[in-house]
Amino acid sequence: MASSFKSLGSNDATTTRTLLHESIPITGSIVSGTYGGGAIALGGEPHIKTYSHGMFQSVFDYPFLSSSANHIFDITTGYASTSPLSGAANTQNAKKINIYNQMAQVLAGFDETGSLRLLDEDGDIIAGGTKIKECYFVNFSRILTKDEIKKGTFEMTLTTADGFAEPAPSGERIIITDHSGSDGYFVNSPAGEYGVLFATASTDTDAVLSANRRFPVGLLYYQAGIAVLSGSIFSDSDDGGILNTGVGTVTFNPAGADDTGFNTITGSTIDVMADNFRNRLFNLQFNNTTELNSTIYFCRASNSEFNYSSNPTYLSTSGGGPSEIVVKDGTRSTDPHSYITTVGLYSADNELLAVAKVSEPLIKTPSNELTLRVRLDY
Secondary structure, eight states: OOOOOOOOOGGGEEEEEEEEEEEEEEEHHHHHTTTOOSOGGGTOOTTEEOOTTOSOEEEESSOTTSTTOOEEEEEEEEEOTTSTTOOTTSTTHHHHHHHHHHHHHHHTOBOTTSOBOOEESSSOTTTOOOEEOEEEEEEEOHHHHBTEEOTTOOEEEEESSSOSSSOOOGGGEEEEEOTTTTTSOBOOSTTOOEEEEEEEESSSSSSSSOTTOOEEEEEEETTTTEEEEEGGGGSBGGGTSSBOSSOTTOOSSOSSTTOOSGGGGGTSOHHHHHHHHHHTEEEEEEEEEEEEEEEEEEEEEOTTSSOSOSOGGGEEOGGGSSOEEEOTTSOEESSOOEEEEEEEEEOTTOOEEEEEEEEEEEEEOTTOOEEEEEEEEO
């Protein structure tokens, strides 16, 4: 009769790792223009979900009450307790400090003394250097980032003028990328690998930023799917930011009492700051990564194996003579042959774990040998 089981040795299995990538484009119209503006109570921006705690906003690609809506990302903002902008009289001061501390704890961790590490501008924690004490946090949903954001593919375009209803010309935009992410990322974070985000002018003019210069303005945590953006991207040089003051057509954050830069966080709620960010998001794109791990089993059938079926009707013992093979048309034969249609993978205690089907029945006789490559993905 047929042998139903065959043990697999160490040479019969191998493992592989495959990275699959998908392009994710998010236009500013989805975030701040597709569904109009105004208060949600009046029917405006139904794709933006706010909460009674007022600590972050959630952005959806469709009105969030719809079953078709997909969560895109969350936006929040905060500052360190040691920031010059921190003050007890500020709006939601405690919440903004708590948000910063929570994100710093997850992304930067604690030092050897047990003190909270501040987010570092260049990623070199040991060397110290400039710290990011006031920032936006953009937490991307798992449905977009999958296992991680592909290094070197992140690009965000921000306008320096208020409102997306009238998109600013290219001379009033800045582009933020993880310029050296593919080969200059860091691994000293409890949240995994991360790279430095750099801002550049979208044109070769000096209208917004100094031409041909990259400004470090944040951090991108690839596995966590979190972008940390310094408040300097929305402030001019007079306020410690990166934007030029009064150059060209730039009207964002003019010097003086009508300052509309990131410094407004002191008197604005987190929801208002999130609105300001969304209204200046012109474009966002990156590639995600899905890590596919596989075990490949080589199921080998030599010339003397699996030539008989285990079905009891396969052989006939009538007549008292040697067993004969009963084929479909009723004739009998002494030439053994079988048709392989299925491969089962069993545990050591004969528990069926996986089943593989072949595209068409494969004939097996003593004159041939087969090797079936079974791939198990997880």
